Amino acid sequence: MVYKYGASRGSQGHSAGGNAGPPAADARSRILESAIDLFGEHGFQEVSLKAIAAHAGVSAPLVIHHYQSKAGLRTACDRHVAEEFRKSKTESVRFKGPMPRNYALDAIYANRHLLKYMIQAFAAGGPNMDELFDRMIEDSLDYLAEAESLGLVHPSKNPRHRAVVIFLHSFGALMLHKQMEREFGVSPLDGDPKDLLPYMAAVLEVHTQPVINAEKYRELMESQEAFDRDIHNDVPEDAPGAESAVPATPQRSGTDR
Amino acid sequence: MVYKYGASRGSQGHSAGGNAGPPAADARSRILESAIDLFGEHGFQEVSLKAIAAHAGVSAPLVIHHYQSKAGLRTACDRHVAEEFRKSKTESVRFKGPMPRNYALDAIYANRHLLKYMIQAFAAGGPNMDELFDRMIEDSLDYLAEAESLGLVHPSKNPRHRAVVIFLHSFGALMLHKQMEREFGVSPLDGDPKDLLPYMAAVLEVHTQPVINAEKYRELMESQEAFDRDIHNDVPEDAPGAESAVPATPQRSGTDR
């Protein structure tokens, strides 16, 4: 189902002042915030310029007047979201003293409209958000390094790889927030952050105690190496680039699709 | 950018037989596979019926003739993907003896067109894939239980919660495969599975050795509880449901968006 018209603000005229909700700022920035909200909620293709204009209480050609095209509006959204993210980052850095509990959860909740937009943007791809993604990786690397200096986080053989993996895991789980809501009864992007504690407890367990027994895993790998050797013992040599010895699901295995 | 016309198979006529690629099956199933491929590659809204028809070498009305509507085609795709997933699952179960190394990686690669479709389907939401998601959770729970019985995986306080978290993390990271490709140089859904070993090594480290020092974490939580008490020591009682004491980014904090 395609999203058509949002709940218009009703301020259909030009200078309708004291309205509920956001302080009815400049029309240009109202358009931008409406676009971020609707894009984040429904995706880029699903939301029409007319829906954005109606949500901002203006006409569709005005959107073009200010942002030249729908693609221009989207890159403006990208830039604005990146800028907002940068601001909230520096605010959290300025926060001295012991962090309150669940600071991260509350920060997620307070910026959930930005996160929803990022989720849509990362899902849709496009090079506009790559720089933001890199910065987020760098930030989480910084956080992990600081936590490591406090002894809260263990050292890693490859800190950057670990930071990337943890970030991909965390943000990726956020992209599945609808399924997360079905499994845990609460979405990290709606609902009360307090209700997320069961989920956080499960994440904490995965991060505080190992899931895989490293010793057993190493034994298993060694026995499988021997198994692979046994399989290949009548073949003189592996042709380089040949497919692996695994008889994975055979259908479609040779096509280029 | 909207995807318009795929690389048509060239079999523009009706009975063009021996073509490269898939064995030019029934037109009806050719439409279904084209739809799964294109939907998975570009998303639902981005792909038009005409593009699917061109990719399958048929006309657009024939798609309607077989599947009634675009929505009908999508639910048919959902069902087909779920069925294919079920089949490949039972195949992997029938696989006896020691698993070859990187079995999971090769299985991902062999079924990457299905995975790409699932990613788009989960990102777009909709209730059609919920059942499949639940089954995947159940499957991973089974795998983890079996690995636990082998001593390969440590026990958990809440095995189901842990299985959900691990699955959300793994599949969520897959949804960010474009960013993953930028960070690790290889995508799990294209390219050679062998090149994924650096990524797998990082994941393995996160799963074999704890990231967070549980003892330090507990100390931190206790000190923060004391901190929270100090903050509230002049307030007689917390109003139930009131916002937390965290001064998270102030802008927009009161609105309903």
Add this chain to the structure above:
DNA sequence: TGGGCGTCTGAACGGTTGTTCAGTCCGTAC
């Protein structure tokens, strides 16, 4: 031989999309 039926097509339809156009309103500078 003929009639029905499923497959499949080109042409066309109504609707929505992003965008353009001509023009109105309004605050500001001269």
Add this chain to the structure above:
DNA sequence: GTACGGACTGAACAACCGTTCAGACGCCCA
């Protein structure tokens, strides 16, 4: 007072969308 320029609008535009329609083709059964 008037010319100007930006904000903003309704009407209109071409393009594309999913879908419908009428008909052509080939195959099976009588």
